[in-house]
Amino acid sequence: MTESTAPMPPSPANGRRRRGVFWPLVLIGVGLVALLANYGFITGLSIVSILALWPVLLILLGIDIAFARRWPVPTLAAEVAIIAGALLLAVTEPNVLGLTAFNFGSSSSCRDPQSSLSVPRGSLQGYTLSINGGAARYHVTGGASGAVEATADYDELCLTVRDSSGSRGDIRLTQGGTRIGSGNDITVKLANDLPVSLTVNAGAGEFDLDLHDVKVTDARMNIGASSTTLVLPHPTGDVSIRADGGASSLVIEIPSDVEARISLNGGLVSMSTTNARTTKSGNTVDTAGYATAKDRVTVTVTGGATSVAVR
Amino acid sequence: MIDPAAIERRRNAVGILLVAVGAVFLLGNLGLFRGLDWKYIWPLAVIALGVYLIAQRTRR
Numbered sequence: 596m597t598e599s600t601a602p603m604p605p606s607p608a609n610g611r612r613r614r615g616v617f618w619p620l621v622l623i624g625v626g627l628v629a630l631l632a633n634y635g636f637i638t639g640l641s642i643v644s645i646l647a648l649w650p651v652l653l654i655l656l657g658i659d660i661a662f663a664r665r666w667p668v669p670t671l672a673a674e675v676a677i678i679a680g681a682l683l684l685a686v687t688e689p690n691v692l693g694l695t696a697f698n699f700g701s702s703s704s705c706r707d708p709q710s711s712l713s714v715p716r717g718s719l720q721g722y723t724l725s726i727n728g729g730a731a732r733y734h735v736t737g738g739a740s741g742a743v744e745a746t747a748d749y750d751e752l753c754l755t756v757r758d759s760s761g762s763r764g765d766i767r768l769t770q771g772g773t774r775i776g777s778g779n780d781i782t783v784k785l786a787n788d789l790p791v792s793l794t795v796n797a798g799a800g801e802f803d804l805d806l807h808d809v810k811v812t813d814a815r816m817n818i819g820a821s822s823t824t825l826v827l828p829h830p831t832g833d834v835s836i837r838a839d840g841g842a843s844s845l846v847i848e849i850p851s852d853v854e855a856r857i858s859l860n861g862g863l864v865s866m867s868t869t870n871a872r873t874t875k876s877g878n879t880v881d882t883a884g885y886a887t888a889k890d891r892v893t894v895t896v897t898g899g900a901t902s903v904a905v906r
Numbered sequence: 907m908i909d910p911a912a913i914e915r916r917r918n919a920v921g922i923l924l925v926a927v928g929a930v931f932l933l934g935n936l937g938l939f940r941g942l943d944w945k946y947i948w949p950l951a952v953i954a955l956g957v958y959l960i961a962q963r964t965r966r
Contacts, residue, residue, distance in 0.1 A: 647935040653928030661921020664914075692935055 616671060617659050621652070624678045628686065644685045647692035651681045712754045713744040714766055721790035721812070722764030731770065731779045732801045737808035739784035743768070747781045785809045797821050807850050811836075818843045827853050830890045840864075840898035847894060848906045849873065854888035856881045857905055860897040868905035880905050 625645075655674050662670045685692060719742050726735070731747075743766055745752050757765040768783065785791055786809075793814040795802065800821045806814070806828040816823070816838040824846040828834060830853065838845060849855045849870055859866055859878040868875050872882045885891055896903055 648932075650928040650931035650935065654925050654932065655928075657921040657924025657926075657928060659921070660924065661918045664917075 617655060617674065620674060620678055621655070624682050628682050631686075644692040648681050648685055651677065707753070708750045709752050709754075710748070710750045711746045712752050712768070713739075714742045714754065714756055714764070716742050716786065716789070717764075718762055719764045719789060720762040721792075722766055723792040723794070724766045724768065724785070725794040725796065726783060727767065727769045727796045728781070728800060728802075731781045733781050733783065733797070733803060735783045735785070735795075735802070735804045735806070737785055737787040737806070739786045742766070742786050742789055744784040745781065748779045751779075752781070797823075807853075816840075818845070822846075824848065825894075826850065827855055827892045827894070829853055830892045832890060834890075834892045836892060836894045838894065838896045838898070838901075840896065840901040843898070843901050845896060845901055845903045846906060847903060849882060849892075853892060854882045854884045854890070855892040855894060856885045857894040857896065857903065859903065860895060864896060864898045864901045864903065866896075866903040866905065870905050873905060 628645075655677060658670060658673060658677075662673075722742060724743060726733070742764060745754070745768055747770075751770050753769045755767040755769070757767075770781070788810060790810045790812045792812050793806075795804070795814070795816045795818070797816070797818045800819075802816075802818065802821055802823040802825075804816075804823065805826040807826045809828055810831065811828040811834055813834060814828075814836040816825075816836070818838060818840045821840075822844045823838075823840075825836075825838075826848045827836070827850065829850070847857055849872070851872070857866065857880045864878075866875070866878070866880060868880045870880075870882075873880045874883070
């Protein structure tokens with residue numbers, strides 16, 4: 596940031612003394628907020644709202660480069676004020692902040708984004724659905740009268756349907772448009788009675804997947820820095836769910852009529868359970884009847900720094 | 907010999923540009939540009955920058 600060697604006022608010694616204040620300030624601010632959040636003084640803070648503050652780093656860097664040499668003290672004061680303001684914003688208005696996808700080019704898959712989309716059943720006997728989302732608050736549930744119904748707060752949804760004439764559909768739901776922020780809710784409803792193979796590719800976002808009433812054959816979730824709640828489906832046969840996560844928090848709810856095993860693979864993954872029907876041994880949580888059940892769900896979580904809570 | 911004043915001006919310009927870019931993205935994340943299509947905005951911004959640079963050079 597502040598090179599101490601350039602022969603500009605104030606003195607190089609001054610520049611050297613100031614160096615190293617910018618990043619420590621950011622770290623102190625972020626650490627402080629995380630600490631307050633973990634002690635329960637701050638609620639509602641999400642990873643998305645913190646990540647959405649990344650442009651503040653550019654602003655701070657710019658101020659530092661432009662003004663720190665001439666006016667070191669006022670610049671420092673301004674930086675402290677900006678960091679405090681940004682963190683205050685994240686704490687008090689977490690829902691206003693969202694990550695924006697700036698669509699700079701023509702995206703071939705999403706030329707005409709909509710706020711409401713649906714796929715009729717037609718002759719579908721089952722389908723594969725992939726949801727490719729950025730940072731939004733997603734709610735995925737059953738109860739659709741068609742095959743798939745999706746609504747968003749803004750015109751940002753795109754649908755690619757391949758092979759819908761046959762009995763097997765290949766449906767892709769993609770977020771396009773300009774804004775995919777956490778202040779935005781996207782609801783996706785799936786038919787309860789059509790078997791679905793589900794893939795969710797998520798960036799930083801909040802995903803609320805209630806699959807209990809949905810006939811899921813298998814599911815694959817690639818989740819980035821997101822917080823995800825997953826209610827397991829009522830299975831027919833052996834249903835496999837794979838979740839690959841970055842730095843994410845995953846809450847898995849096992850309904851009382853579902854037998855399930857949740858196992859962890861690698862990384863800094865930690866798991867805890869408060870579900871009375873489950874026992875935890877090592878990296879695996881099993882419900883009492885899992886071993887003998889014919890219809891069961893097997894969840895494998897592979898992750899970077901993922902924390903898994905089983906309820 | 908490099909003019910120190912020119913270096914300072916350049917630092918200022920880079921700093922202010924960073925502040926402006928950061929401000930645009932922050933306002934975007936606050937939802938201010940909802941409905942704007944950036945694929946039409948950025949070419950306009952490039953054109954505006956070109957016009958500005960030509961105007962500056964012809965003034966000198």
